[in-house]
Amino acid sequence: MTHFHFPFPDGIAKRGLAVISAAAALVFAADAFAAETHLTPPEYVTQAKDILKKSIGFKTVEGFGNTYAYAEYLAGVLKDAGYADKDIEVTKMGDTATLVAWLRGDSAEKPLLLSGHMDVVAADPKDWERDPFTAVEENGFIYGRGASDMKFGVSMLVTTMARLKREGFKPKRDVILVLSGDEETAMATTAKLAERFKDAGLLLNADGASGALTHDNQPIAYYVQGAEKTYADFKIEFTNPGGHSSEPRADNAIYDLARALDKIAAYKFPVESSEITRESFREAAKHESGEVAKAMLDFADNPKDKKAIKTLRAHPEYVGQLGTTCVATMLKGGHALNALPQSAIADVNCRIWPGVKVESVRQTLAKVIDDPKASVTLIEESSTPEAPASPMRADVMAAVRKAVDRRYPGLPIVPYMSAGASDSLYFRYHGVDSYGASGLFMRAEDEFAHGLNERSPVDQIDGALDHWHVMITTLAG
Numbered sequence: 001m002t003h004f005h006f007p008f009p010d011g012i013a014k015r016g017l018a019v020i021s022a023a024a025a026l027v028f029a030a031d032a033f034a035a036e037t038h039l040t041p042p043e044y045v046t047q048a049k050d051i052l053k054k055s056i057g058f059k060t061v062e063g064f065g066n067t068y069a070y071a072e073y074l075a076g077v078l079k080d081a082g083y084a085d086k087d088i089e090v091t092k093m094g095d096t097a098t099l100v101a102w103l104r105g106d107s108a109e110k111p112l113l114l115s116g117h118m119d120v121v122a123a124d125p126k127d128w129e130r131d132p133f134t135a136v137e138e139n140g141f142i143y144g145r146g147a148s149d150m151k152f153g154v155s156m157l158v159t160t161m162a163r164l165k166r167e168g169f170k171p172k173r174d175v176i177l178v179l180s181g182d183e184e185t186a187m188a189t190t191a192k193l194a195e196r197f198k199d200a201g202l203l204l205n206a207d208g209a210s211g212a213l214t215h216d217n218q219p220i221a222y223y224v225q226g227a228e229k230t231y232a233d234f235k236i237e238f239t240n241p242g243g244h245s246s247e248p249r250a251d252n253a254i255y256d257l258a259r260a261l262d263k264i265a266a267y268k269f270p271v272e273s274s275e276i277t278r279e280s281f282r283e284a285a286k287h288e289s290g291e292v293a294k295a296m297l298d299f300a301d302n303p304k305d306k307k308a309i310k311t312l313r314a315h316p317e318y319v320g321q322l323g324t325t326c327v328a329t330m331l332k333g334g335h336a337l338n339a340l341p342q343s344a345i346a347d348v349n350c351r352i353w354p355g356v357k358v359e360s361v362r363q364t365l366a367k368v369i370d371d372p373k374a375s376v377t378l379i380e381e382s383s384t385p386e387a388p389a390s391p392m393r394a395d396v397m398a399a400v401r402k403a404v405d406r407r408y409p410g411l412p413i414v415p416y417m418s419a420g421a422s423d424s425l426y427f428r429y430h431g432v433d434s435y436g437a438s439g440l441f442m443r444a445e446d447e448f449a450h451g452l453n454e455r456s457p458v459d460q461i462d463g464a465l466d467h468w469h470v471m472i473t474t475l476a477g
Helices: 009-013 029-035 043-058 067-080 151-167 188-196 253-266 275-283 290-301 306-313 357-371 396-403 424-429 458-476
Strands: 088-093 096-103 112-117 136-138 141-142 175-181 204-205 210-213 219-227 231-238 325-333 342-353 375-378 413-418 433-434 442-445 453-458
Touching: 043 067, 043 141, 043 151, 043 458, 067 088, 067 096, 067 151, 088 188, 096 151, 096 188, 096 357, 112 151, 112 424, 112 458, 151 175, 151 458, 175 188, 188 424, 204 424, 204 458, 219 275, 219 424, 231 253, 231 357, 253 275, 253 325, 253 342, 253 357, 275 290, 275 413, 290 306, 357 375, 396 413, 396 458, 424 433, 442 458, 453 458
Parallel strands: 112 175, 112 204, 204 433, 210 442, 219 413
Antiparallel strands: 088 096, 096 175, 136 141, 141 453, 210 219, 219 433, 231 342, 231 375, 325 342
16 A cells, blocks of 8 residues: 655655765765675575566556465475475465465564565556566666565565575574565455464564665665554535526535535644654754754654744645644535536545544544534545554664664664555554564655556665565564
8 A cells, every 4th residue: 555755755855865964974985885795695686686577577466366376476485495385374365365484483482574565556558668567677777566566575575584594594583474465455464464463573564664865876864664644534525405506505515515625624633743753853854954954853852833833834745744634635526517416525535643543533524624514424445543653662773773784884764654554554553563674775766666667776686685684683583
């Protein structure tokens, strides 16, 4: 359903960062060194690239039934590395599937989960420059649907699991790979996996986080996703007996709905903040200037600062970090050109602050509209679980620091909250601390996930594999 976006996409990332923090500047020499040094044995880099290319060839779009075959292919990679049949499960669910694989530990410590999703969003070949389901390596990139979201991450996880088995790594706790099959749509497989592994100790998700690079490939920061907003759609409806358009009345469903939407547009939900969002603003302020930078710092120090709130709310890229947001996204009204409307309906999409109840948002919308004729209902199938933020655990942040320093010593590490939803949301709902922790660094202009000509940089495979190897061996070993 979602993937990593830079926390403030139209702010720091897409402007190329005119100002780079001193801590980031120190890593440029290390970056040049890393570019000449292999962090991962070359055979695993080659294997990961091969897996990624073959993965793109599986059209794991909803309704095509290819996800089971893809899961079987990945299971075969793990079996070739030495995993026993009893340690791998491929389970068919409707036209999709899940893959679970165990690297067994030697203690009763709660397991470490590695999460990702095998499905991708649809892609129409006629709109693409290249066939979206045939991997093409060109100009330093691998192109294809899922090249970044998220068959890159799945390929890195599977390759690392295979490497650990071949190396004879014996973790203290079980390391369990859990790959879902419909994260981009219904998330039923996600919910199933989260319920099954709700007693896990920790989850690292290859979706939902990344490192950011400037236009000239210099590192900016590494972002750790520790929270996600709840997604919910509400239907606002007004009904009316209707009648002939030659006899108009003040009581008109379309006019009623228009007035209700004006009220929703004017309403601002209460300002919220967390350790994660305040730290994100502190880091983002290093790359901003003027009143915006000042507002970020002032808000981080005092989330009740009205002037800072007003400044940040004037920028759409920051609004989602200040609390719950609701916005009208679809309209439908009337039934004939010459008749008074019998109904008028609007869909209102809400991104709800972690921990805030969906029902309380529905009640707030009804109160804001303040019209007894209005019906405000939750579109049940659209809603995601109400999950709290994960704490910024010292062991996780230390492992991230260790992994990032292998490529970019001293690079700022920034926790952030996603406005979207990934598999992590369902595990957080069950109390499993979950973190987006991908090893992929990208420039903003290379981010085409869910869009045309999706791609991932070939030169990122080496570092991403090393990142996962360090993270897993540190947290499980």
